[in-house]
Amino acid sequence: MGTKRSWEGQPLGLHPKSDATMSAHDSTGPSVQSIFETFRDELDEHHDRRERIIKTSRDITALSKKVIFALQRVRTLNQPPPNKIAQENQTRFDQIRALFESLVPELTEIKAWRYQRQISPGIQEFIEALAFDHYLRTQTLISHAEVTAWLPGEILVSEEDYLMGLFDLTGEMMRFAVMALSSGNASATTQSTSTAGPEASDASSTSVPVLAPAQAGIVVDLRTMRARFESLSVPRRHNMLRDLSKKLEVMQTSVEKVERAAYGILVRGSERPSGWTPDLSVSMEVETH
Structure with missing residues (x-):
């Protein structure tokens, strides 16, 4: 009976522990508060990275549009653009490349897929500008491999x-x-x-x-x-x-x-x-x- 009374007041399914055992467990294991602080830090890092990628994507989009606007001043096909336009756009392409390179640490491994929706608008606008420049120069479509080769290897071009x-x-x-x-x-x-033979008269030909x-x-x-x-x-x-x-x-x-x-x-x-x-x-x- 004495042993039975010693269990009274204890929660069901739990065994009584000594104060020394409980204090030792609390000091070695992570607390609930520390776990949630870790989650908070990870979410803050995720949202900060997401905002940085979105901002960079918008900067890439803006520069790509400037490239396109400059190319619309070209009036010849299958030829290099005029020197002034070519130099202006080369500067913009260099700036775009630098922006993509700045995103490499943010888009490594699985992160490239995780933030694909955020960087995708910038990539699409860049491809449009690069393909337009390529078409005016060569009157051919740029290939997926050529686009991928132009960008850092860590940038995913789906x-x-x-x-x-x-x-x-x-x-x-x-x-x-x-x-x-x-x-x-x-x-x-x-x-x-002319629908007739080569010896037909001019009267049988049409223009x-x-x-x-x-x-x-x-x-x-x-x-x-x-x-x-x-x-x-x-x-x-x-x-x-x-x-x-x-x-x-x-x-x-x-x-x-x-x-x-x-x-x-x-x-x-x-x-x-x-x-x-x-x-x-x-x-x-x-x-x-």
Whole structure:
């Protein structure tokens, strides 16, 4: 009975411990307060890093837009930009590279995926600027490997960011093409065609308007890009699917604007009044497959 009374007042399921044992346990193990302080420090570090990445991403976006604005002053294709524009943009590209290098400690190993959503807007805008510069120089699309090689190896360039950057590139190509087609130097030339043999008389030949090769090239490139983008197959649960439909719609609209400008040149030809520009306000339905 005495032993039974000695357990009275003790919580159920707990065995009584001596004061010496309890004090020894408290002094060696972490307290609840210290555990939560550790969690607090980790969360503070996470939020601080996240804000730094977002700020740097915005700085990269701003510099990339300046590169694009400068390139829109270019009027030639498949040639290096004028020296002044090339030097201005080289300075901006160097600044962008420095910003990406400053993010390397923040985006190592698993952190590259953890903060992908925060750095992604800057990467996409940079890809758009770099791809536009590359296209004006070579009239070819920059590859994913070339973009990756340009950046520090620790910076993750996902295929989704690469494709989204190319989607945005079509908008800049549209602006460049419309300005080129709207310029006073843009006009259609005639090309003689004949359904008869080479010995047929001139009366059997007809003349059709065609764009100059430099003007027709970007129209063909945009239509090819549209066909490739429309053939993309993205799984329903893919992260890219959320933005794909909107990007696809904007891309299609950009290509249709360039087609209307080209059609205006071909139809109006030399009859255009001085200062004429293509009417891009009227919507045009184009069947997609």
